[in-house]
Amino acid sequence: MSKPYWTKENFPITPNIRNPGGSLAFKCGQWRSVKPIIDEKKCTKCGICVLYCPDEAIVKTEKGVVEIKYDYCKGCGICENECPVKAVKMVSEVEECKTVS
Amino acid sequence: MQNRKLMSGNRAIAEAVKLSEVNVVSAYPITPQTSIVEYLSEFIARGELNAEFLQAESEFGAMSACIGASSVGARVFTATCSQGLALMHELNYVAAGLRLPIVMAVTNRQLSQPLGMWCDHSDAMGERDSGWMQIYVESCQEAFDTVIQAFKIAENRDILLPTMVCLDGFILSHTSEPVDIPNQKAVREFLPSYKPDADYHTLLDVKKPLAAGGGCPPAFTMEFDFKKYEAQEKGREVLRKVDEEFGEVFGRQYGPVEAYRCDDADVILVAMGTMVGTAKDVADKLRKEKGWNVGVLKLRSYRPFPKEEVIKATSGSKAVAVVNRAISYGIGAPVFSDVAAALSNAKEKPFLLNAIAGMGGRDVDQKGLSAVFEKAMKVAETGKLEGDVEWIGLNRNLVGG
Numbered sequence: 001m002s003k004p005y006w007t008k009e010n011f012p013i014t015p016n017i018r019n020p021g022g023s024l025a026f027k028c029g030q031w032r033s034v035k036p037i038i039d040e041k042k043c044t045k046c047g048i049c050v051l052y053c054p055d056e057a058i059v060k061t062e063k064g065v066v067e068i069k070y071d072y073c074k075g076c077g078i079c080e081n082e083c084p085v086k087a088v089k090m091v092s093e094v095e096e097c098k099t100v101s
Numbered sequence: 102m103q104n105r106k107l108m109s110g111n112r113a114i115a116e117a118v119k120l121s122e123v124n125v126v127s128a129y130p131i132t133p134q135t136s137i138v139e140y141l142s143e144f145i146a147r148g149e150l151n152a153e154f155l156q157a158e159s160e161f162g163a164m165s166a167c168i169g170a171s172s173v174g175a176r177v178f179t180a181t182c183s184q185g186l187a188l189m190h191e192l193n194y195v196a197a198g199l200r201l202p203i204v205m206a207v208t209n210r211q212l213s214q215p216l217g218m219w220c221d222h223s224d225a226m227g228e229r230d231s232g233w234m235q236i237y238v239e240s241c242q243e244a245f246d247t248v249i250q251a252f253k254i255a256e257n258r259d260i261l262l263p264t265m266v267c268l269d270g271f272i273l274s275h276t277s278e279p280v281d282i283p284n285q286k287a288v289r290e291f292l293p294s295y296k297p298d299a300d301y302h303t304l305l306d307v308k309k310p311l312a313a314g315g316g317c318p319p320a321f322t323m324e325f326d327f328k329k330y331e332a333q334e335k336g337r338e339v340l341r342k343v344d345e346e347f348g349e350v351f352g353r354q355y356g357p358v359e360a361y362r363c364d365d366a367d368v369i370l371v372a373m374g375t376m377v378g379t380a381k382d383v384a385d386k387l388r389k390e391k392g393w394n395v396g397v398l399k400l401r402s403y404r405p406f407p408k409e410e411v412i413k414a415t416s417g418s419k420a421v422a423v424v425n426r427a428i429s430y431g432i433g434a435p436v437f438s439d440v441a442a443a444l445s446n447a448k449e450k451p452f453l454l455n456a457i458a459g460m461g462g463r464d465v466d467q468k469g470l471s472a473v474f475e476k477a478m479k480v481a482e483t484g485k486l487e488g489d490v491e492w493i494g495l496n497r498n499l500v501g502g
Contacts, residue, residue, distance in 0.1 A: 006321055013261065013328045014200050014302050015321065017312040 023072060029057075032075035034090040036068055042087035049079035049088060102283040103351070109272040113241040114180065114206045115140035117248035118287040119150045121204075124175035127155035127166035131185040132218045133270040134208040137323035140274040152408050153300075160185035164192035171201035172313060176252065176295040179203065182270060183210035186224045189477070190231075196263045197232025197329060199313055200302040202255030202295070204248060205233075207280070209374065209426075210270040211461045219383055219462020220270040222373070222426040226435050227500055232329045234264040235404040237373040241278040244268045246353055259335045261302050263410055269375040269426075283351055291350050310438050336405040346458045357402035360414040362388070366396030368477040369415055369451075371423040371440055373400045376458070376465040380424070383470045394473055397484045400436065406445040415444065419481035422454040422473045424465070424493070433490055442469045469493040 045066055050058045057073040057074070060066055068079075080088040108116065111321045114137050118126070126145070128138040144150040153170070157163035160181050171177045181189060186207060196203050225235060236251065238244045247266050255264040268274055297304040305315050317325065340357055347353030361381050363369055370380050377399040387393045398414045398421075400407065415421050421444075425434030432438065437455040444450055456473050459465040473493060480486050 006324075011324065012301070013325075013332075014313070015315070015317040015325050016199075017315055018304055018309075058303065 005047070027071045028055075029069075029071045029073050032073060033093055034075045034077065035070070035093055035096055036075070036077065036079050036088050037091050038066060038068065039087045039089065042085050044077065044085055047082065048082050048084060052078050052082045054078060058059075103283045105281050107277050107280050108241060108280050109136070109275055109277045110241045110244045110268050111208070111275065112140055113278075114248055114268070115144070115243035116280070116282055117245045119144050119202075120285055121176065121178070121249055122153050122285075122291055122294070123150070123178045125153045125155065125167070125170035125177045126179065127157055127163045127170065127177070128179045128181065129157045129160045129163045129185060131160070131181055131183060131210075133210060133274045133488055134180045134182050134185070134206070136274075137206055137208070138176045140281060141178075141328040141361050146187065154248075160188040161192060164189040164196065166310040167205075168192060168196050168199065168201060169205050169424065171196070171203050172303050174295065174297045174304055174306075174387070175284070176256075177201075177203045177268065178205070180206040180208070182208045183212055183224045187212060187227060193231040193233060193263070194229050195314065198325065198391045200261040200332075201263055202252070202261055202331075204251045204255055205263065205265050206244075206248065206264050207267045208270040208274040215461065217461050218270070220272050220375075220426070221460045221462070222267070223428070223460075225265060225267045226427040226429075228265070228450050229404055229435065232262060232333070233404065234260075234333065234340075234402070235267055235342075236264065236402055237267045237400065238273070239375055239377050239399065241273065241276070241280050242353065243355060244273065244488050245280050245282070246347065246351065246355070249288060249292055250340075250347055252295075253347075254336065255293050257339045257343075258298070258301070258409075260332050260339050262329070262332050262336065267374070272375045281351075281353075287350065291347065317355050333405045337402070337407065337409075340402055340405070355401055355471065356410075357405075357407040358410040358414060359397075359399040359401065360410075361397040361399065363396035363398055363403055363414045363418070365394050366417075367394045367419045367481045368396050368474060369396045369418045369421045370401060370470065370473060370477070371398045371411075371421060373403060373436065374426065376424065376426070376470070379465060379467060380470050383467050383474060386467070387471065387474055393474070393478055395478070398436050403436075403439075406439050406443065411440060411443045412447045416447070418451045420454060420477040422456055422471060422477040422491075424456045424458050424470070426457075428460065452477075452484075452486050454486070455479060455489065456491040456493050463494045465494070 251264040423437040
């Protein structure tokens with residue numbers, strides 16, 4: 001559980017957000033219901049998914065590996081749609097949980 | 102210190118706004134409010150008032166502009182009524198929730214349908230639960246004085262709520278009376294410039310960034326509602342203090358209520374706005390001609406509702422008649438409900454009569470109010486209350502009954 005935004009000590013009179021926090025504080029990847037998985041064997045490291053990702057949640061590392069930052073990926077599926085070699089597959093988070101457990 | 106001039110209620114409002122040295126006026130014209138903003142635009146064009154005038158594309162736009170201007174720390178005024186106030190409805194809650202001390206004059210006018218431009222209180226009653234404070238005035242002088250008081254009340258740190266000054270459309274907005282206008286220096290001393298606090302409510306300041314108007318989860322919403330409720334409760338005391346201070350400086354004082362000849366009264370008539378003057382005359386007449394002990398309780402502050410004052414003024418009376426210039430369909434009328442709520446836990450409970458009068462500009466005359474007093478007197482004497490709502494001035498030839 002994260003700390004409540006307002007406490008007795010700082011409770012204001014208006015619901016204005018004074019400390020937005022940004023993406024460092026809010027891991028929006030929790031909203032995701034489907035998760036993109038990259039098939040390393042098929043991936044050509046072309047970087048199209050990196051360019052198309054609306055959340056900048058896909059990065060190309062120094063080693064040239066394409067990596068998905070799951071803390072921020074909201075599961076929109078644009079990467080799957082754009083990948084020219086069909087190396088990205090959207091997998092249900094529920095199914096993912098089952099395989100993990 | 103004061104200069105007496107003959108002017109309409111609307112002119113008195115505009116003169117008070119000028120002396121309050123507002124920074125921004127944003128409005129959309131609507132009868133009978135129009136001349137308030139016409140005067141203000143003239144003052145600004147002539148350089149008599151150093152302010153921005155924003156003619157909006159609608160009342161929705163006008164209130165949006167007021168919220169924006171108040172959010173950057175401007176002292177803001179607007180005026181509207183009727184359909185215009187109804188169109189602002191959504192934003193009125195935003196202004197109250199962001200705790201912006203905007204002052205708005207409402208020249209009370211009926212709501213369509215039937216379409217008409219005449220006086221009743223239906224428009225402002227629709228906003229009574231929005232968090233805005235509401236003060237109803239009786240004379241041009243009171244309209245003038247109340248605008249200046251309203252800024253001081255609204256900008257008080259304990260309040261920070263927008264405030265409506267309600268004056269009866271045409272009956273007061275377009276009636277001319279002598280008004281004492283104090284000088285700029287005296288008003289400035291009474292009402293120093295607005296100093297918003299970025300750490301406390303809403304102020305858009307690049308040095309202290311904040312996001313206003315966003316979502317709020319259920320975990321906090323009720324707490325913000327409570328804060329607004331608390332501010333209205335404190336509003337009673339602030340309103341009284343500001344009014345007293347105004348009285349000391351300018352020699353005129355009104356109070357949250359005016360209890361006219363209520364001390365020994367068996368029957369008290371409760372009313373708001375211009376009909377109070379007529380009611381006082383009728384009370385005087387009935388005392389003189391019939392020897393009845395009757396009084397009038399004028400509600401000046403409607404939100405916050407002066408509960409304690411209503412209990413105090415009506416204690417010892419046998420019957421209280423509430424004359425409403427608005428209807429609450431399916432139950433009765435709003436002011437009646439509020440008076441009844443205020444008296445619900447009082448030790449001494451008088452009989453309560455509910456009267457509806459003056460809808461859509463129907464004259465509230467001496468004859469009509471005499472009938473209310475008479476009916477209430479009968480109840481006081483017999484101890485029996487018959488019927489539900491009294492419709493004053495209703496043409497029974499047309500609707501039967």
